Amino acid sequence: MTEEMIIAGFGGQGVLSMGKILAYSGIMQDQEVSWMPSYGPEMRGGTANVVVIVSDERISSPVLTVFDTAIILNQQSMDKFEKSVKPGGVLIYDPNGITHHPLRTDINIFQIEGARLASEMGNAKIFNMVVLGAYLKVKPVVKIENVIKGLKKSLPERYHKLIPMNEDALNMGMKNVVKYN
Amino acid sequence: MGELKLMKGNEALAEAAIRAGADAYFGYPITPQSEVIEYLMAEKPWERTGMVVLQAESEVAAINMVYGAAGAGKRVMTSSSSPGVSLKQEGLSYIAGSELPCVYANVVRGGPGLGTIQPSQADYFQSTKGGGHGDYRQIVLAPASVQEMSDFVKLGFELAFKYRIAVLILSDGVIGQMMEKVELFDPIPRMTDDEIVEKYPWATTGKKKGTARRIITSLDLDSHKMEEHNHHLQAKYKTISENEVRYELFDCDDAEYIFVAYGSSARIAQKSVQLARAKGIKAGLFRLISLYPFPGKEMAALCKKGVKGWLAVEMSAGQMVEDVMLSVKGCAKVAHYGRYGGIVHSPEEVLHAMEEKIIGE
Amino acid sequence: MATVTLQEIIKPENLVYKKTDLMTDKALSYCPGCGHGTAHRITMEVLEELGMEENTIGVAPVGCSVLAYEFMNIDMTQAAHGRAPAVATGIKRVWPNKIVFTYQGDGDLAAIGTAETIHACNRGEKIVIIFVNNGIYGMTGGQMAPTTLPGMKSSTSPYGREVEMMGNPLKMTELVAQLPGTYFVSRQAVHTPAAVRRAKKAIRKAFENQRDNKPGLSFVEIVSNCNSGWKMTPTDANKWMEDNMFPFYPLGDIKMDGQLLK
Numbered sequence: 001m002t003e004e005m006i007i008a009g010f011g012g013q014g015v016l017s018m019g020k021i022l023a024y025s026g027i028m029q030d031q032e033v034s035w036m037p038s039y040g041p042e043m044r045g046g047t048a049n050v051v052v053i054v055s056d057e058r059i060s061s062p063v064l065t066v067f068d069t070a071i072i073l074n075q076q077s078m079d080k081f082e083k084s085v086k087p088g089g090v091l092i093y094d095p096n097g098i099t100h101h102p103l104r105t106d107i108n109i110f111q112i113e114g115a116r117l118a119s120e121m122g123n124a125k126i127f128n129m130v131v132l133g134a135y136l137k138v139k140p141v142v143k144i145e146n147v148i149k150g151l152k153k154s155l156p157e158r159y160h161k162l163i164p165m166n167e168d169a170l171n172m173g174m175k176n177v178v179k180y181n
Numbered sequence: 182m183g184e185l186k187l188m189k190g191n192e193a194l195a196e197a198a199i200r201a202g203a204d205a206y207f208g209y210p211i212t213p214q215s216e217v218i219e220y221l222m223a224e225k226p227w228e229r230t231g232m233v234v235l236q237a238e239s240e241v242a243a244i245n246m247v248y249g250a251a252g253a254g255k256r257v258m259t260s261s262s263s264p265g266v267s268l269k270q271e272g273l274s275y276i277a278g279s280e281l282p283c284v285y286a287n288v289v290r291g292g293p294g295l296g297t298i299q300p301s302q303a304d305y306f307q308s309t310k311g312g313g314h315g316d317y318r319q320i321v322l323a324p325a326s327v328q329e330m331s332d333f334v335k336l337g338f339e340l341a342f343k344y345r346i347a348v349l350i351l352s353d354g355v356i357g358q359m360m361e362k363v364e365l366f367d368p369i370p371r372m373t374d375d376e377i378v379e380k381y382p383w384a385t386t387g388k389k390k391g392t393a394r395r396i397i398t399s400l401d402l403d404s405h406k407m408e409e410h411n412h413h414l415q416a417k418y419k420t421i422s423e424n425e426v427r428y429e430l431f432d433c434d435d436a437e438y439i440f441v442a443y444g445s446s447a448r449i450a451q452k453s454v455q456l457a458r459a460k461g462i463k464a465g466l467f468r469l470i471s472l473y474p475f476p477g478k479e480m481a482a483l484c485k486k487g488v489k490g491w492l493a494v495e496m497s498a499g500q501m502v503e504d505v506m507l508s509v510k511g512c513a514k515v516a517h518y519g520r521y522g523g524i525v526h527s528p529e530e531v532l533h534a535m536e537e538k539i540i541g542e
Numbered sequence: 543m544a545t546v547t548l549q550e551i552i553k554p555e556n557l558v559y560k561k562t563d564l565m566t567d568k569a570l571s572y573c574p575g576c577g578h579g580t581a582h583r584i585t586m587e588v589l590e591e592l593g594m595e596e597n598t599i600g601v602a603p604v605g606c607s608v609l610a611y612e613f614m615n616i617d618m619t620q621a622a623h624g625r626a627p628a629v630a631t632g633i634k635r636v637w638p639n640k641i642v643f644t645y646q647g648d649g650d651l652a653a654i655g656t657a658e659t660i661h662a663c664n665r666g667e668k669i670v671i672i673f674v675n676n677g678i679y680g681m682t683g684g685q686m687a688p689t690t691l692p693g694m695k696s697s698t699s700p701y702g703r704e705v706e707m708m709g710n711p712l713k714m715t716e717l718v719a720q721l722p723g724t725y726f727v728s729r730q731a732v733h734t735p736a737a738v739r740r741a742k743k744a745i746r747k748a749f750e751n752q753r754d755n756k757p758g759l760s761f762v763e764i765v766s767n768c769n770s771g772w773k774m775t776p777t778d779a780n781k782w783m784e785d786n787m788f789p790f791y792p793l794g795d796i797k798m799d800g801q802l803l804k
């Protein structure tokens with residue numbers, strides 16, 4: 001199994017940390033992982049994206065231009081990355097703020113209203129976990145229990161009390177992801 | 182098995198410095214390698230191992246702090262990115278002339294000038310052909326993974342002290358910024374002051390009464406003596422080039438077309454090999470690990486086994502390709518492909534270049 | 543009249559003055575009349591008198607005193623031009639119990655090495671800097687230095703230093719005295735026996751501060767002559783120095799125990 005994906009959105013949406021949690025989860029189940037962010041001034045309030053690869057084998061290129069999955073969280077990223085999904089691949093997006101919805105018919109497109117659900121849960125910061133839940137429902141590349149293990153490993157001890165809330169957010173995402181096309 | 186962590190290349194480099202028993206790190210922030218000194222300052226190695234960390238006023242000062250401390254027998258390290266490494270060249274030339282051991286990293290970004298902060302491999306000439314003034318070499322190791330960002334610090338210190346030479350870990354923005362699984366090696370204790378005094382009699386650790394004083398210098402106004410010193414340096418470089426060549430082959434057994442690359446370009450080209458094989462093209466990858474010494478003999482030997490063409494893949498306008506050409510000496514066609522100025526090539530365009538520049542003709 | 547042979551004179555009981563063992567036997571390469579030799583000697587005497595020989599690492603600059611390591615019989619490192627304070631910082635930080643000093647000229651310390659000097663001082667590195675200021679680049683043949691006086695002739699200011707075009711001389715010692723990282727700052731000379739005694743006292747104070755782990759850097763400037771570069775006889779050069787250099791670079795302690803004097 002090799003999953004090559006991109007997560008793209010605004011800086012501050014938790015794009016990079018979502019990728020990091022996914023990568024950590026992969027390590028928890030003995031897989032090879034790579035996490036390659038866009039970096040530099042553009043991250044300060046601009047767009048942010050990260051390429052994450054989870055694989056059973058040694059990973060070759062950490063830099064990719066086509067992906068099995070794209071998780072898209074703003075319009076600029078939609079404009080840039082819709083075309084980068086491999087035929088038969090998956091595109092997951094949050095319709096919040098999207099004016100031009102994806103048009104491709106050769107890929108599987110899903111919606112998750114992450115921003116709305118997170119705000120309904122009373123914490124905008126768990127937005128990325130809702131989206132991650134949606135992704136793992138569509139593509140269960142890592143087990144939820146390994147996501148929790150990964151969180152425990154990557155978060156400082158003082159934040160461990162927040163893990164149950166993150167778990168709720170993952171479940172919320174899994175329940176609410178809908179096929180768009 | 183060592184401790185498993187998900188780390189950025191820059192962080193792995195910094196953690197490895199602590200674990201390799203380094204006595205000091207002197208540095209100056211620059212994108213995309215500032216995580217090195219940030220990690221060290223947050224980690225407080227002075228509490229863990231007694232290692233010193235100091236943010237210098239410039240890259241020039243940092244490399245000269247390395248020069249001073251290395252001359253006094255300590256394991257010292259610095260790191261920077263391209264414009265900062267240019268500033269360090271003066272100190273590196275003195276380090277070469279005075280034969281001091283040290284490890285430093287260049288997390289290369291696009292140039293020339295202030296350039297860009299995005300990844301590049303355009304510092305190959307500077308790294309492998311000297312960089313500063315005078316006839317000198319340094320060992321250049323090119324990590325292609327976060328794991329190697331860690332491992333090469335340990336290896337780097339071993340080689341640096343074995344030969345009394347600077348070892349450059351030539352990385353780039355991709356390897357520095359990406360996160361991967363890394364197995365951290367078990368910490369090596371720092372050497373005690375007594376051990377240093379005993380093991381490195383050349384180091385300036387204070388002249389004992391009745392013994393000869395130690396002088397760390399690259400100066401000799403007598404040209405004949407300076408030529409003699411240069412002969413000695415060249416002999417050392419020859420020994421290094423005979424003993425410290427490192428490389429890795431992928432799918433080269435039956436390969437007709439070989440990508441030759443190092444660092445992040447090697448990772449990208451490895452994917453190009455997979456894409457090529459899927460199309461029925463017998464492709465392989467020659468990954469350089471040591472850029473100096475350059476595995477030229479090994480390349481030439483492989484070339485004679487029926488290789489039809491080589492594509493040098495590097496994020497530069499064509500630097501390493503010159504050494505490939507010198508090595509295979511017309512045995513097969515050699516071409517270059519690379520994006521530069523901070524653009525990273527994709528596995529698809531690398532394969533396309535092989536098809537167009539080598540196979541197509 | 544009995545003849546006395548040389549061998550008869552060389553006896554311990556006849557010894558009135560002895561060169562310190564911390565100076566090598568190599569003949570100094572400095573011009574006759576130059577202050578460097580004396581500055582070297584008193585520095586080495588202080589190290590000997592304080593019993594620091596086995597524990598000291600010196601840093602030589604680029605300039606006339608680039609070969610200081612040929613004469614100072616202790617462990618020495620020769621630094622790139624201007625970088626001596628950074629080199630010394632590196633040594634001191636990894637060997638905090640050693641005594642570390644730099645010996646630098648005006649071009650090295652106050653032009654190309656200004657950043658290294660200011661920052662080593664400002665960080666309060668626990669090292670000693672001995673700064674020999676003769677207002678000229680001696681080694682390269684008498685070019686203008688950062689400390690060349692207004693109107694003073696050099697090979698790159700052949701009609702005299704024109705401040706409007708060439709800038710002002712830099713009073714580095716007053717400058718570093720302002721920094722919180724310096725603990726002791728003094729300006730001395732070595733052109734008369736009395737001046738040598740005072741300079742040696744200041745150098746001794748500087749090394750004692752380091753030995754006693756006082757918080758900060760000790761900085762001693764020695765205003766000196768360059769009869770070759772100034773194109774004067776040694777005696778004329780000393781006279782010229784008294785008349786012109788000392789009014790601009792007044793001698794005396796500037797900062798003591800971390801406190802500015804006056």
